[in-house]
Amino acid sequence: xxxxxxxxxxxxxxxxxxxxxxxxxxxxxxxxxxxxxxxxxxxxxxxxxxxxxxxxxxxxxxxxxxxxxxxxxxxxxxxxxxxxxxxxxxxxxxxxxxxxxxxxxxxxxxxxxxxxxxxxxxxxxxxxxxxxxxxxxxxxxxxxxxxxxxxxxxxxxxxxxxxxxxxxxxxxxxxxxxxxxxxxxxxxxxxxxxxxxxxxxxxxxxxxxxxxxxxxxxxxxxxxxxxxxxxxxxxxxxxxxxxxxxxxxxxxxxxxxxxxxxxxxxxxxxxxxxxxxxxxxxxxxxxxxxxxxxxxxxxxxxxxxxxxxxxxxxxxxxxxxxxxxxxxxxxxxxxxxxxxxxxxxxxxxxxxxxxxxxxxxxxxxxxxxxxxxxxxxxxxxxxxxxxxxxxxxxxxxxxxxxxxxxxxxxxxxxxxxxxxxxxxxxxxxxxxxxxxxxxxxxxxxxxxxxxxxxxxxxxxxxxxxxxxxxxxxxxxxxxxxxxxxxxxxxxxxxxxxxxxxxxxxxxxxxxxxxxxxxxxxxxxxxxxxxx
Amino acid sequence: xxxxxxxxxxxxxxxxxxxxxxxxxxxxxxxxxxxxxxxxxxxxxxxxxxxxxxxxxx
Numbered sequence: 001x002x003x004x005x006x007x008x009x010x011x012x013x014x015x016x017x018x019x020x021x022x023x024x025x026x027x028x029x030x031x032x033x034x035x036x037x038x039x040x041x042x043x044x045x046x047x048x049x050x051x052x053x054x055x056x057x058x059x060x061x062x063x064x065x066x067x068x069x070x071x072x073x074x075x076x077x078x079x080x081x082x083x084x085x086x087x088x089x090x091x092x093x094x095x096x097x098x099x100x101x102x103x104x105x106x107x108x109x110x111x112x113x114x115x116x117x118x119x120x121x122x123x124x125x126x127x128x129x130x131x132x133x134x135x136x137x138x139x140x141x142x143x144x145x146x147x148x149x150x151x152x153x154x155x156x157x158x159x160x161x162x163x164x165x166x167x168x169x170x171x172x173x174x175x176x177x178x179x180x181x182x183x184x185x186x187x188x189x190x191x192x193x194x195x196x197x198x199x200x201x202x203x204x205x206x207x208x209x210x211x212x213x214x215x216x217x218x219x220x221x222x223x224x225x226x227x228x229x230x231x232x233x234x235x236x237x238x239x240x241x242x243x244x245x246x247x248x249x250x251x252x253x254x255x256x257x258x259x260x261x262x263x264x265x266x267x268x269x270x271x272x273x274x275x276x277x278x279x280x281x282x283x284x285x286x287x288x289x290x291x292x293x294x295x296x297x298x299x300x301x302x303x304x305x306x307x308x309x310x311x312x313x314x315x316x317x318x319x320x321x322x323x324x325x326x327x328x329x330x331x332x333x334x335x336x337x338x339x340x341x342x343x344x345x346x347x348x349x350x351x352x353x354x355x356x357x358x359x360x361x362x363x364x365x366x367x368x369x370x371x372x373x374x375x376x377x378x379x380x381x382x383x384x385x386x387x388x389x390x391x392x393x394x395x396x397x398x399x400x401x402x403x404x405x406x407x408x409x410x411x412x413x414x415x416x417x418x419x420x421x422x423x424x425x426x427x428x429x430x431x432x433x434x435x436x437x438x439x440x441x442x443x444x445x446x447x448x449x450x451x452x453x454x455x456x457x458x459x460x461x462x463x464x465x466x467x468x469x470x471x472x473x474x475x476x477x478x479x480x481x482x483x484x485x486x487x488x489x490x491x492x493x494x495x496x497x498x499x500x501x502x503x504x505x506x507x508x509x510x511x512x513x514x515x516x517x518x519x520x521x522x523x524x525x526x527x528x529x530x531x
Numbered sequence: 532x533x534x535x536x537x538x539x540x541x542x543x544x545x546x547x548x549x550x551x552x553x554x555x556x557x558x559x560x561x562x563x564x565x566x567x568x569x570x571x572x573x574x575x576x577x578x579x580x581x582x583x584x585x586x587x588x589x
Binding site: 047071072073075076078079080081082083086087091209210211212213214215216217237238240241243281284285287288290292294295299303 | 534536537538539541542545546548549550552553555556557559560561563564
């Protein structure tokens with residue numbers, strides 16, 4: 001593909017976002033404008049912004065690569081993405097979060113928790129956890145996009161990271177959440193076009209839905225081994241069948257599905273989207289747009305992942321490899337880029353490239369914005385005990401965001417390992433830490449400050465301990481080997497134990513140490529608009 | 532094992548389940564947009580002028 005064509009398109013692409021950043025800057029007058037887009041967003045922008053934040057390049061490239069290894073059983077994650085990630089998220093969590101955020105004048109998740117339970121320390125601790133761990137997650141987003149650029153253009157990783165950070169950093173820091181959400185709408189459209197055309201292309205090459213799936217089902221382990229696909233051993237029942245019950249591939253799918261599928265409910269960068277709605281109806285009408293958007297992203301990405309094996313087999317393309325610890329190992333992140341590069345026309349390579357770029361930029365911008373607000377507004381501002389003006393609060397957050405952008409850039413230049421696992425790590429950690437206190441805060445009037453403290457810290461510490469000591473992907477590289485050798489246990493995502501534990505601790509300690517008078521007043525205030 | 536659209540039952544349930552979940556989202560939106568008569572309730576506005584009390588554990 002012509003590099004100059006790409007450069008010109010990239011300049012146009014970046015110009016649109018920087019222009020939207022400028023418009024956001026013009027519209028941003030108060031802290032409410034910067035943090036929650038003036039609480040004035042309509043359903044389409046909310047849906048696209050939620051979807052574009054949710055679906056990163058990790059989901060499109062990383063998880064379709066994972067699907068090329070484990071087969072179509074990963075479609076259970078697409079089901080949870082739509083049903084839990086959109087329907088349950090908006091209907092069960094969205095409205096109450098918005099109403100409570102309005103009553104308590106909260107603009108971030110930590111601030112919502114802090115204001116609801118009359119605790120600066122809860123706000124600061126939550127802000128610190130979010131700010132620090134989001135940097136790791138954002139570096140995973142960078143890795144995905146760099147993987148694509150390296151395969152497609154051979155552009156050095158560091159060049160991609162620097163250009164990418166510069167564009168996102170400018171429009172985000174200048175334009176605040178207005179710019180982020182408007183750019184999400186544009187990026188969402190590009191992502192939709194890219195995924196729909198890619199899916200139509202793959203299925204039409206294979207003769208339609210039924211024939212394509214049948215061709216995938218007909219691939220034997222020997223055929224898969226002939227192209228070097230790890231699916232030869234990791235999809236023992238075939239690419240379109242569930243793996244054997246409790247086998248290692250089954251546990252792998254289970255941990256990915258629940259870590260990401262349930263973890264989505266407690267993602268601070270997504271929760272902020274509820275707070276931007278102009279009214280309840282905007283959130284309700286966002287549900288179908290969000291559902292369709294996620295369907296076109298994860299469902300399509302996970303559907304085509306396993307079919308890439310068929311295309312590779314039919315066209316004599318070998319499964320892509322990468323170097324790891326001196327050996328060549330399969331590289332699932334490069335599967336979809338390889339197929340596109342080899343089998344699709346040039347014009348589509350450009351469209352898909354921008355779709356992935358849009359996915360990565362949209363998620364990175366939302367993460368930077370949330371992490372900046374967490375460290376600037378929730379941690380630093382509260383630490384200094386300054387209840388400054390609206391303008392000062394925005395300035396502090398802009399500076400914090402700048403520092404985070406630079407920190408992420410530095411970390412990203414030392415790339416981390418497989419993209420999808422990083423996402424699963426982050427989602428699981430956020431879920432185990434925040435989901436129980438957040439859910440009980442919205443639905444159980446007796447939730448107390450002590451309960452929230454114990455639930456939040458208990459979930460966080462358990463999850464960290466699980467990743468360090470037991471989890472099969474992380475424990476071996478941290479302490480040498482997992483403390484538990486049974487794979488059914490050590491392949492479990494911490495969400496299976498950490499989340500119930502966090503609920504239990506929150507409920508138990510809310511009973512043991514009840515709300516004081518000030519908390520009770522705030523509880524009544526927070527429920528005043530909730531029937 | 533018999534395949535449905537080239538998928539086994541477990542995978543097919545995930546496939547059709549995703550489509551049905553999307554349909555649920557669409558029907559929910561249609562219901563609230565065109566069928567359910569709701570007026571936008573007047574919510575208690577945020578107390579912008581209200582002086583914030585310091586939090587207890589600050």
